Structures are given as C-alpha cells and as structure tokens.
Amino acid sequence: MSRFTVEYPTTAEETTRLLEAETVIVGGGTLTVPALVRGELTAHRVLDLGRLGIDRITADGTGIHLGAMVSYQQLITSELITTRLPLLHRMASGITGGIQIRNQGTVGGAACAARPNSDVPAVLTALRTVLSLSSRSGTRRVPAGEFFLGAGRGDLRPGEFLSGLAIDVLPPQWTTGYYKLKFAESSWPVVTAACVLGPAGSPDPGEVVLGAVADTPLRIVLEGVERAEVEHAVADRVAALPEHRRWSDVRAGSGYRTRVCAEIACRAVRRALAARGESR
Amino acid sequence: MTDLPITLRLNGEDVAATVDADATVVDVLRESFGVTGVRAGCRNGDCGTCTALVDGLCVKTCLQLPGRIDGAEVRTLEHLGTEDDPHPVQQAFLECYSFQCGFCLPGMTFAASALLEHIPDPTDEEIRDALSGNLCRCTGYQNFVRGVRRAGQIRRDDAG
Numbered sequence: 260m261s262r263f264t265v266e267y268p269t270t271a272e273e274t275t276r277l278l279e280a281e282t283v284i285v286g287g288g289t290l291t292v293p294a295l296v297r298g299e300l301t302a303h304r305v306l307d308l309g310r311l312g313i314d315r316i317t318a319d320g321t322g323i324h325l326g327a328m329v330s331y332q333q334l335i336t337s338e339l340i341t342t343r344l345p346l347l348h349r350m351a352s353g354i355t356g357g358i359q360i361r362n363q364g365t366v367g368g369a370a371c372a373a374r375p376n377s378d379v380p381a382v383l384t385a386l387r388t389v390l391s392l393s394s395r396s397g398t399r400r401v402p403a404g405e406f407f408l409g410a411g412r413g414d415l416r417p418g419e420f421l422s423g424l425a426i427d428v429l430p431p432q433w434t435t436g437y438y439k440l441k442f443a444e445s446s447w448p449v450v451t452a453a454c455v456l457g458p459a460g461s462p463d464p465g466e467v468v469l470g471a472v473a474d475t476p477l478r479i480v481l482e483g484v485e486r487a488e489v490e491h492a493v494a495d496r497v498a499a500l501p502e503h504r505r506w507s508d509v510r511a512g513s514g515y516r517t518r519v520c521a522e523i524a525c526r527a528v529r530r531a532l533a534a535r536g537e538s539r
Numbered sequence: 540m541t542d543l544p545i546t547l548r549l550n551g552e553d554v555a556a557t558v559d560a561d562a563t564v565v566d567v568l569r570e571s572f573g574v575t576g577v578r579a580g581c582r583n584g585d586c587g588t589c590t591a592l593v594d595g596l597c598v599k600t601c602l603q604l605p606g607r608i609d610g611a612e613v614r615t616l617e618h619l620g621t622e623d624d625p626h627p628v629q630q631a632f633l634e635c636y637s638f639q640c641g642f643c644l645p646g647m648t649f650a651a652s653a654l655l656e657h658i659p660d661p662t663d664e665e666i667r668d669a670l671s672g673n674l675c676r677c678t679g680y681q682n683f684v685r686g687v688r689r690a691g692q693i694r695r696d697d698a699g
Contacts, residue, residue: 265560288602357672444671
C-alpha cells in the first residue's frame with residue numbers, strides 16, 4: 260500500500276490549488292525522493308512538478324529567466340547561459356554527481372532546499388537573482404539575498420511554489436569567478452566562493468559571496484582586489500559571525516571553514532580577474 | 540487512490556501496468572516489468588546502478604517517482620547492444636577489462652555513452668567528470684577511463 264499519493268499538475272493554477280493542502284513538492288527529485296523513500300520526509304500527498312513545463316531558459320531586454328525546473332545540464336549546454344551568465348554556467352559544470360545528477364538536479368530545487376553546503380545559494384545571491392514564488396494570491400518576488408533564511412530554510416510560505424528565477428545580465432566589463440573546495444569528486448562542497456567584480460579601477464570593486472561558511476550565503480563587499488584586501492574583508496566579515504550561524508557538517512567543522520574561506524575567496528577573485536585579463 | 544496506471548515504451552515495446560504511486564522508477568522497472576538492467580543500489584542517487592535513458596536523458600531511476608515515466612520512452616542496458624553487435628561503449632569496456640562483477644554497468648555505460656554523444660573525443664578529465672556519479676568497487680576506475688577513451692576511438696573509426 261502506498262504511503263502517499265502523488266499529483267502531477269500540468270498548470271500553475273492546478274499547482275497552487277493543490278498546494279492549499281499540506282504537500283511535499285518534488286522538483287528534480289535528487290534530494291526529495293530519497294528522503295521520502297527513507298521516511299525522513301513524511302507526507303500524505305506529494306506534488307511532482309515534472310509535468311509543469313517550467314524548464315525553459317529565456318532572455319528579455321535586460322536579463323535571463325529560468326524556469327524553476329531548469330536542470331544543471333541545461334545551464335551547461337545553453338548558449339545563453341554560457342555567454343551571458345558564465346558564473347551560472349561555471350557553477351553547473353562543477354556540480355557533483357556526474358551526467359545523471361546534472362540531468363535531474365534543478366537550480367530551483369537546490370534553492371528551495373537551501374542547503375548551506377550546496378553550490379547554488381551563494382551563486383544566486385552573488386548574481387542578485389530574484390525568485391518568483393507563486394500562490395493562489397499571486398506571485399511574490401524575493402531577492403536571493405533575502406530568500407535564504409537559515410539552513411534548509413528558504414522564504415517559501417505555505418501555499419507557494421518556486422515558479423522561476425530572474426537574473427539581470429551584468430553590465431559590460433563586469434566579470435565573475437567561482438571556486439569551491441571539496442575533498443573528493445563525489446563530495447558536497449566544503450566552502451564555495453562566487454565573485455562578481457566591476458570594471459578595473461571602479462570605485463566599487465565588487466563582492467564575494469561565500470557558501471557553506473555560515474547557515475546562509477555570506478556576502479562580503481570588497482574594498483579592493485589585492486590579496487591582502489580580500490583576506491582582510493573576509494576575515495572581518497567572518498569574525499563578526501555569531502557562533503550559532505557558523506556552519507559545520509560531517510565534511511568539516513566551522514573552525515576549518517573559517518581558516519580556509521579567505522583562500523577560497525581569493526581564488527574566486529583571481530578567476531574573476533583572469534576573466535578581465537589580469538593575473539595576480 | 541494510491542495506485543497509478545502507467546503506459547510507456549520500454550526497450551522498444553509498449554507496456555502498461557498499475558503501480559504503487561510512491562514506488563521509485565527503479566522498482567517499477569524491475570518488479571512490474573521484469574527489467575533487471577537497472578539495479579537497486581544505494582537508493583540515494585550516489586551509485587548510479589539504477590541508470591536508464593528516459594526520453595533520451597541519462598537519469599538515476601531511484602530518484603524518480605513512477606509518473607515520470609508515464610508516456611515516456613525508456614531504454615535500459617538490455618536494449619543498448621547485443622552480444623553479437625555490442626554498443627561501442629560495451630565493446631570498449633570488454634576490450635579494456637573495465638569491469639569485473641558488472642553491477643555498476645548501467646551507470647558507467649550510459650554515462651559514457653551520453654558523454655560521447657556530447658563530446659566525441661573527451662579528455663581524461665572530462666571522462667572522469669562524466670563517470671563521477673557512478674561507484675565501482677571492483678576496478679578502481681582506471682580501466683573505465685581507458686574504456687571510454689577506446690569507445691570514443693571506435694565511434695570515430697565507425698564514422699569513417
């Protein structure tokens with residue numbers, strides 16, 4: 260006998276109607292389905308978004324719109340993403356799990372899961388992504404910097420589902436870099452860093468967003484791009500983190516993450532500098 | 540209602556069954572349709588031995604609920620090649636002694652095949668990356684890397 264029923268809505272209206280009752284949402288399935296199988300997630304009703312058709316990548320005048328079910332593999336193969344959002348392309352190319360997981364895992368699912376050690380939250384925050392959260396009462400648009408509330412906790416209210424993500428393309432001469440530390444090919448990241456830099460000589464040099472150092476992405480505004488300046492900015496920001504917000508898991512404790520995160524940030528900055536033709 | 544009727548094209552044949560809605564696709568393929576070219580390993584998306592092609596995409600079927608294959612075209616390892624006419628990846632894995640027990644072959648074979656569809660002449664780094672979602676406890680992976688390299692060569696030779 261089945262432990263839960265599964266609905267496969269085909270429209271946004273049907274989805275929001277079904278969400279009026281307590282429901283577990285399955286996106287790509289890579290996190291939710293095993294958790295349901297193991298009984299870590301319990302539900303009487305599951306909503307599988309696989310037939311909803313929200314898996315398109317489109318462009319308008321200023322930005323790119325991703326359906327919430329866009330897979331990592333789509334981000335890798337899309338010409339639009341490769342040329343206009345290289346940070347997202349770079350992040351997707353390094354997702355752990357090989358071809359199968361990249362075909363199945365979705366950027367929207369990773370955002371909703373809000374795992375501190377996932378690649379996605381820090382990158383979406385660095386790109387100032389806006390998430391569209393749809394419900395029967397309409398669509399709420401929330402910047403990624405405000406969406407991630409804690410470990411495993413996104414600002415997704417009862418009755419809402421993530422329908423899409425909007426990202427403005429960076430102005431000309433802005434560059435990005437991504438770097439992550441992990442201990443094995445099949446491991447989740449230990450620390451990630453996503454860097455966005457303004458043009459050389461800009462009074463606003465840019466910023467780095469660290470993942471897996473705190474329970475939510477950690478945005479660090481840079482005063483300069485020299486190594487010492489980056490290290491100093493990271494050290495200041497991390498020192499100000501209260502103990503309860505520092506992230507630890509089976510791969511590394513918070514002390515280790517604190518020690519290595521400045522180096523990871525520097526490497527992301529170095530890649531962003533390389534993208535504008537500078538080496539440091 | 541917890542039963543789910545599904546129809547699909549499985550390894551070239553139209554099939555139908557009523558399955559548990561909360562089953563995973565790997566179990567549906569094995570138990571409702573008798574297909575053993577997908578295997579139940581970790582059930583966590585790590586080992587890759589439940590891999591099949593669903594509508595042409597290489598996926599881990601332990602991560603899918605059965606409605607995902609309703610109306611779909613599914614190919615499992617049984618349908619990739621034959622003993623007399625193996626797929627280039629299968630031929631190469633045999634030539635290079637890539638595997639021993641064969642438990643990991645669904646994932647290794649389909650991941651390699653998908654890689655070569657996208658990148659006909661991959662680097663070793665690209666091969667290792669493509670295979671990274673599959674666990675093998677027999678061979679230490681080196682011969683799989685050689686096998687994929689060889690499969691690429693066979694494909695290029697066949698293409699003339």
